[in-house]
Amino acid sequence: MMLGLRTTAYIVKDLVRAKAWYAEAFRTEPYFDEPFYVGFNIQGYELGLMPEGDKANLKGENVLSYWGVENIEKEYNRLLKLGATEYEKPTNVGGELMVCSVKDPWKNIIGLINNPYFKLPE
Template sequence: MEKQNILGLRTTAYKVGAIDIAKKWYTKAFETEPYFVEPFYVGFNIGGYELGLLPEENQPNEKPESVLTYWGVNDIEKVYNHFLESGAIEYEKPHSVGGPLMIATVKDPWGNIIGLIYNPIFKLKE
């Protein structure tokens, strides 16, 4: 059997204006301490996937919406509300996208879109 060349998602990185403040915010929002902290990068292990923070020197007024990353959750309403309570900005309320699948999005204090998804159908390949 031939091995796949593409192994799947490894890292999602968000650009932030103040990396020290962002580190605290993401620690609270994702309820996880970073495993790697340097002035040029902060890394979190979120369910076996990397969430990275990169410093952004000249923050734009508005960030483009070109790629969305959805973080899997078991209770989308609960997690969505937790992010709002942590200081995220409401962007797209939880809603169904067919069958049992539900998605929602919020914006972090730096304008990055954070997606949340409840998808009981998707299973990781081993």
């Protein structure tokens, strides 16, 4: 049985710098911090950072993870001010549903979503 999304991991070249950037971007400190993995608890979901290693990994653009936000324009602009680059401007994709995405300084895609129709199980 599938239990749902648990972790989104990003591969980064500079783990120390990425840890600081993501702590500011997501406004939280890591709960797990080792040289091989840094983990953040984002409202019950795992955001992981993994070092790139000696061999550079290709960064695919075929998988997106969207992090829920209440004000998509505000969070999108805040991430751009932190050094992210635009990937997809905030876009209405039907009704009140909005999505957008940016690339972090290591070229990983961070998706943002405001979806008032989706509710987590209680």
